[in-house]
Every structure is written in structure tokens, then in C-alpha cells.
Amino acid sequence: MSPRARLAVPLLLAGLLGLLASPALASEGASWGTRPADGAHGSARENFRYSAAPGDLVTDVLEVSNLGSAPLSLRVLGADGELTAEGLVELAPAGAAPEGLASWLALGAESLVLAPGESSAITFTIAVPADAVPGEHAGALVTSSLEAGEQLTVDRRLATSIVVQVEEPAARLARAPGVPAWAWAALGVLALGAVLAWRPVWRARARG
Amino acid sequence: MRHLRPAPRAALLGVLALVLAVLAPAPALAGSRDVESGALHWGFKKSFRSYVGQQTAAIPPIGPAPVGERITVSGGASFDPEGEPAWKASPTPPEALPYLFEVTGGSFEDEENFELRSQGAVRFVFPSHHFELTISRLAVVVEDGEARLEGDILQIADEDFGQFEEGEYRVSGGVIGSVGSISVSVDGDALSVRGSGLTVHPEGASALPQEAGEALDDFSLTASLGEELDTGTPTPTPSPSPETGELAWRVQGSSIDLGTAEVTEEGFLATSALPEVLVEDSRAGRPAWRVTAEVTDLAGSAGTIRARHLGWRPTLLGDGGGALAGEAVPPRLASADGTGKGLGVPRVLGSAPRGHAQGSARLGGTLELLAPPSTKPGEYSAVLTITVVG
Numbered sequence: 001m002s003p004r005a006r007l008a009v010p011l012l013l014a015g016l017l018g019l020l021a022s023p024a025l026a027s028e029g030a031s032w033g034t035r036p037a038d039g040a041h042g043s044a045r046e047n048f049r050y051s052a053a054p055g056d057l058v059t060d061v062l063e064v065s066n067l068g069s070a071p072l073s074l075r076v077l078g079a080d081g082e083l084t085a086e087g088l089v090e091l092a093p094a095g096a097a098p099e100g101l102a103s104w105l106a107l108g109a110e111s112l113v114l115a116p117g118e119s120s121a122i123t124f125t126i127a128v129p130a131d132a133v134p135g136e137h138a139g140a141l142v143t144s145s146l147e148a149g150e151q152l153t154v155d156r157r158l159a160t161s162i163v164v165q166v167e168e169p170a171a172r173l174a175r176a177p178g179v180p181a182w183a184w185a186a187l188g189v190l191a192l193g194a195v196l197a198w199r200p201v202w203r204a205r206a207r208g
Numbered sequence: 209m210r211h212l213r214p215a216p217r218a219a220l221l222g223v224l225a226l227v228l229a230v231l232a233p234a235p236a237l238a239g240s241r242d243v244e245s246g247a248l249h250w251g252f253k254k255s256f257r258s259y260v261g262q263q264t265a266a267i268p269p270i271g272p273a274p275v276g277e278r279i280t281v282s283g284g285a286s287f288d289p290e291g292e293p294a295w296k297a298s299p300t301p302p303e304a305l306p307y308l309f310e311v312t313g314g315s316f317e318d319e320e321n322f323e324l325r326s327q328g329a330v331r332f333v334f335p336s337h338h339f340e341l342t343i344s345r346l347a348v349v350v351e352d353g354e355a356r357l358e359g360d361i362l363q364i365a366d367e368d369f370g371q372f373e374e375g376e377y378r379v380s381g382g383v384i385g386s387v388g389s390i391s392v393s394v395d396g397d398a399l400s401v402r403g404s405g406l407t408v409h410p411e412g413a414s415a416l417p418q419e420a421g422e423a424l425d426d427f428s429l430t431a432s433l434g435e436e437l438d439t440g441t442p443t444p445t446p447s448p449s450p451e452t453g454e455l456a457w458r459v460q461g462s463s464i465d466l467g468t469a470e471v472t473e474e475g476f477l478a479t480s481a482l483p484e485v486l487v488e489d490s491r492a493g494r495p496a497w498r499v500t501a502e503v504t505d506l507a508g509s510a511g512t513i514r515a516r517h518l519g520w521r522p523t524l525l526g527d528g529g530g531a532l533a534g535e536a537v538p539p540r541l542a543s544a545d546g547t548g549k550g551l552g553v554p555r556v557l558g559s560a561p562r563g564h565a566q567g568s569a570r571l572g573g574t575l576e577l578l579a580p581p582s583t584k585p586g587e588y589s590a591v592l593t594i595t596v597v598g
Contacts, residue, residue: 029484035458035491044453045596046495047526081597087562088496095504095553140597149463151588152503152575154483156459157595197547 030145031068034160035153037061037121048162050126054134058126062141062160066114073113075144076122078102079159083138084192089161099189101139101162104128127165139166231404239334242460243314245481246399246431248326248346249288250357251306253424257294260332261303262406270336278333279303283344284310284574285328286519309346313484313525313572314400320353324401324431327523338367338374341417345382348401348429355387355403355426361415363564370417374554377415384412385424434460451576452490453496455598460484464592466577475541476579484525485557485571487596490565497598498559499534499571503551503590508585513579515552516540522573529569531560539578557594 013167036045041060051057066072081089098105098176108123124141138161251257259265261279265270270425272278291306309332314324329344346359365372388405390528406424412419461483489497501520506513507593519539524531534556540548558571575592 029455029458029460029486030462030487031458031487033454035454037454043516044492046493064496065454065456068458086496088498088559089597091500091554091595091597093502094591094595107345144464145459146591147462149589151466151590152464152480153589153591154462154464155591155593156457157593158455158457158460159595159597160455161597169406 015056018191029068030070030072030156031066031145032074032145032158033065033067034074034143034158035063036160036166037063047160049165050125050163051165052128053167054128054132055130058128058164060124060126061195062122062124063119064112064114064122065118069102069116071115072145073111073112073125075111075146076109076111077109077123077142077144078105078107079140079142079163081138081140083136083163088160089138089140089163091159094155094157101164104137104164105139105141110139121183126164130164134166134168136164143158220466223523233388237279237362240318241310241436242484243322243324243399244432244434246311246324246429248309248311248324248348248427248429249291249306250309250346250427251288251294251425251460252330253418253422253509254292254294254306254494256332257306257572258473260334261294261301261445263334263336266334266335272583273335274409275301276371277485280331280333281328282331282466282551283328284312284326285330285344295513296423298520306425307511310574312481312523312574313430313570314347314431316433320350322350322399324429325525338369339363339365339372339417346384347381348403348427350390350392355390355391356383357385358382358402359384359407361412363415363417371419379411379415382411383409384416386400386408387427389398394433397433400429402428434468453492454490455562455596456488456490457596458486459594460486464575466575469577469579471581474578475581476577476583478518478577480575482520482522482571482573482575482596484556485596487558487560487569487571488567489527489529489560489569489598490566491598494560494564494566494596496560497563497596499594499596500554501551501557501558501592501594502554503592505589506554506590508546508584508586508588510584513577513583513588515590516548516550518551519578520551520555520573520577521550521577522571525529525570525572526556526568528567529560530564531558531569531571532566533558533571533573541578541580551592554595 015077036048052058054059059071079091081091084090085097106125112120112122140161142157144155144157147157213582214517251545252551259306266272286308286550287302287305293300297302309326311324316322324450325347326492327341328444342362349356363377365390367372368374385406386409387403388401400488404426408422410420462481466478466480469476484498503515504517505515517539519537521536522533524533537555
């Protein structure tokens with residue numbers, strides 16, 4: 001027998017740390033699902049992905065279904081995150097104050113109660129700040145079920161990721177619907193040509 | 209071959225076996241119940257333990273393997289300090305002892321139909337007889353009262369010796385032993401099973417040093433059963449169609465009881481099964497998802513236990529949904545280098561890559577608390593946040 005193993009026996013008698021004994025797993029499993037609602041932003045979407053310009057407002061809907069056999073009480077909240085190489089969003093630690101994308105979110109409801117089998121829709125709006133830095137901004141819309149337990153309470157959170165690609169204002173112009181980029185370029189050349197053509201006329205008029 | 213780490217603390221773990229209080233009233237038996245946690249006691253074959261553990265028949269010039277490297281346990285298996293040693297010696301060397309395998313899950317329908325899975329591996333190494341044998345992932349399967357012991361076997365013979373030719377012999381999830389008779393008793397949530405009259409099954413014999421029909425040790429197991437699954441419960445489970453396009457999940461339980469921590473020479477130690485997390489992703493394109501968890505500091509009337517003292521060993525409870533289990537995070541006693549945060553920062557319980565298989569992924573594991581010896585006895589509580597992101 002190793003010296004360590006021998007040591008363990010007398011120490012075992014030395015005392016016990018009383019962690020509270022509660023009825024194990026008192027409640028049955030909460031079960032729910034979410035999906036981005038079909039609509040203006042598309043159908044059968046995997047999660048929330050947008051292209052937006054600084055100052056834009058994006059409104060969308062998350063559908064939530066209670067798949068369990070008991071009423072389900074959920075809290076709805078936003079979370080900040082970072083986009084990983086695999087295309088997943090890595091969320092900030094639970095309870096972190098909203099700083100990035102989460103601070104742009106306005107929720108139609110911050111809690112909901114669903115009967116077994118019931119579905120509900122949560123409308124939310126993302127207000128992209130006018131000074132938002134172009135690039136990817138990631139986070140998630142989180143539904144959370146937390147029932148206070150005695151020892152280790154489990155906070156169950158189902159997060160639907162959100163990624164907002166904030167565009168450069170110029171890039172946005174070029175992507176105006178129905179106008180291809182070459183058309184804008186041609187327009188620019190024409191405008192420049194017009195200015196150059198009129199310059200002698202303006203000068204002549206100025207000289208009077 | 210997979211490298212199996214020796215477990216120096218194995219003997220210790222046996223002493224620390226925790227009683228996880230399951231106080232819920234027993235529901236009447238009708239539907240299927242989940243097996244939540246437990247232990248499988250089995251010594252494989254007493255005479256084989258004696259043969260490998262003592263190596264009195266070792267052949268020069270290789271000679272016997274060093275004591276402590278002849279029989280090793282890992283990954284949820286430990287030596288059973290209450291088991292019968294294979295030979296008499298004082299003090300009893302751990303290598304004489306049978307094994308304890310951690311039960312990680314399973315399902316129980318009735319006394320004649322149930323299945324329990326365990327984790328952990330035991331490895332027998334006999335260099336001068338040119339073999340090493342690893343037995344792992346044992347499962348007890350009972351169908352219509354007929355019991356069998358299943359598991360993985362890997363034998364590597366580095367030279368011809370006896371009946372074995374040089375080579376690798378492998379059985380994956382096959383029948384190791386047929387069980388002559390079993391006795392099963394259910395008392396509320398407590399299941400106890402004894403199996404006797406075990407003999408080597410022909411499938412197991414293909415990779416074991418034993419012949420088919422040779423006797424193996426009896427086994428016993430104890431496990432705690434979860435609440436009866438209501439057959440009317442709609443679960444986000446196997447429905448290939450219709451495609452709902454949802455990311456859905458279920459967490460079995462809203463709180464975890466760590467029981468009472470035991471004192472060890474390293475500190476206070478407690479373990480508990482994690483609630484089962486089931487993820488069903490039917491979104492088009494099967495994008496990636498990931499389940500992470502993190503814990504707050506444990507607050508109590510007598511002080512605080514830092515979150516880094518909690519760690520875990522995630523396991524996959526099924527092979528559905530193309531999921532992968534996250535990495536084990538050991539509980540940290542001290543954090544001098546500032547890196548040992550344990551579960552104090554989000555850790556991955558399991559994940560599935562883009563294009564993963566259809567079906568339900570089932571994740572579970574063991575939560576471990578190792579608090580410093582200076583911790584004051586008392587009641588502590590915390591919040592464990594489990595998040596699935598997709």
C-alpha cells in the first residue's frame with residue numbers, strides 16, 4: 001500500500017464537511033426548443049445573421065416551444081460573445097454586463113411562461129449604434145430556466161447566436177437594391193466628366 | 209494503441225466512495241427509468257489478478273514488471289478496497305484488489321430488463337509473457353432475465369507466447385462474459401444487482417487470454433435510479449421527420465446535490481453526477497452547436513469555496529447526434545500560476561461540428577469538488593450555468 005493511501009484512513013475519521021443534503025433532482029427535466037421565425041429575413045434559418053450599417057434598426061422574431069410536460073418559465077436576455085473559427089459564438093461568462101451586441105438589443109418580452117406544448121414568439125430589435133465599428137459583432141439571444149435549488153442550482157440556458165456584420169457606409173451604398181456596382185462606377189465617371197466639361201464655362205462666367 | 213495513464217490515486221479513490229443521497233420517494237414501477245450513478249464491483253478473474261499482480265512466473269532476462277505497473281486502473285475505474293485480495297500479503301498491495309467501475313448511465317425497465325454502462329479501464333501488463341490486456345467500458349445488460357457483461361477488450365501481444373500469436377486482439381462493445389444467475393433488488397431509487405456463475409463468452413475469448421467457458425469472478429453493482437420517465441412526455445428525441453428546424457434540449461434536473469464532502473489528505477472531496485443534457489438539432493444544414501458550463505463561487509455561512517475547486521469529467525451517454533465530449537477539467541486546489549480556474553470559467557461539456565449526424569446527443573459526466581483542507585465545515589451553495597449555443 002502506498003504511503004498516501006495509508007494516510008487517508010485516519011484523516012477520513014477526522015471530520016466531515018456538511019454540504020446540505022437536498023432531495024436529489026427533485027424536478028423533472030425542463031425541455032424546450034428555439035428557432036428563428038420565418039419572415040423577411042428568410043426561412044429555415046440556422047440562427048440570426050445580419051448585414052447592417054451603423055444606425056440601422058433590425059427587427060426579428062425567435063420562436064420558443066415548451067417540449068416538456070410541465071409549465072416552463074423562461075427569462076429572456078441578450079449575451080455578448082465572440083465568433084470562433086468554426087462559426088460558433090463563444091459567449092461571455094454568465095452574468096457579465098452587456099457591453100457589445102447585447103447592449104444593442106431591445107426585447108419585446110423579458111420573461112415568458114409556456115404551458116406544455118405551447119409555443120410563443122419573442123420579438124427583438126437590434127439598434128446598431130451610429131458609431132458602431134465595421135466588422136463582425138457577435139452575441140446571442142438567451143432563454144434561461146432557473147429554479148432556485150438548495151446546493152448547486154442549475155441555470156439552463158438555450159442560446160441562439162446572433163452575428164451582425166456592420167458594413168462600411170460606402171459598401172452599403174454600392175449594395176443598394178437593384179443597382180449593380182458597375183452602374184455606380186459609371187455614374188461616378190459621368191459626374192466627373194460633367195464637372196470637367198463645365199469648368200471652363202464656370203470660369204468664363206466668373207470672369208464675367 | 210491508446211496510452212492509458214496510470215492512476216496513482218486509485219487506491220485513495222476507493223476510500224472516498226461517496227454516498228449520494230437520493231431521498232426522492234419511490235415512484236411505482238411502470239415505465240423506464242434512467243440510471244443516474246453507481247458503481248460496478250468486479251475483479252475480472254481472481255487467479256489472473258494473482259498471476260499478473262505477483263508475476264512469480266516471470267521469465268528472465270525481462271523479469272517481472274515493477275510493482276505498481278503490473279495492474280493499473282484509469283478513467284473512472286479504481287481498486288476496490290473492500291474487495292477480496294487475490295493473494296494474502298500484509299499490507300495488501302492494491303494490485304491484489306478487484307475493481308470499482310463508475311456507473312455513468314443506463315436505463316431500467318424492470319428487474320428482468322435493464323442496462324447499465326460504466327466507465328474506466330483496467331490494464332494488465334506482463335512484459336516477460338509478452339502481453340498487455342486492457343478491459344474497459346463495461347456494461348451489464350439484462351434482457352428477459354438473461355444477463356451478460358459487455359465491454360471493450362484490447363490485447364497486444366508483442367511476441368508469440370502460449371496460445372497467442374504476436375498481434376493486436378480487439379473486441380469493441382462485445383460480450384465478455386455470460387452471467388449464470390443474477391439477483392436484482394430495487395428499493396425506492398436504489399438498485400442493487402449481484403451476478404454469479406460468469407463464464408467467458410466466445411466473443412470475449414477471441415481477445416482474452418482465457419478460453420471460452422472459463423469461469424470469471426462474480427460481480428455486484430449498486431446504482432441510483434432517476435424518476436420514472438413519463439411515456440407521455442414529448443421529448444426532443446428521435447423523430448427524423450418532420451423537420452422542425454429547431455435547436456432543442458432537455459436538462460434532467462434543476463439542481464445538483466454534492467452530498468457530504470469527505471476529508472482526504474488533499475482536502476475535502478465530493479463528487480456527483482452531472483444532470484443529463486440531451487441536445488436535438490434539427491436545423492437545416494446541421495450547423496455546429498456547443499454546450500458549455502461554468503459555476504459561481506460556492507457561498508456559505510462559514511465562508512466561500514472558490515469556483516476553481518470544482519472540476520468535471522464529461523462523458524458521452526450515447527453516440528447519437530455526432531457529438532463529442534469536452535475535456536476533463538481537474539478541480540484546482542491552489543492557483544499559484546493563475547491558470548487553474550477549474551469550472552470558474554466556461555468549459556465545454558460537449559459539442560457537434562457543422563454537418564453533424566442527425567439524432568439526439570446525450571451528455572453527462574461527473575462533477576468533482578476538491579476544497580482546501582482549511583475550508584470551514586458548513587453549507588455551501590452556488591449556481592452552475594449550463595448553456596447550449598447554436
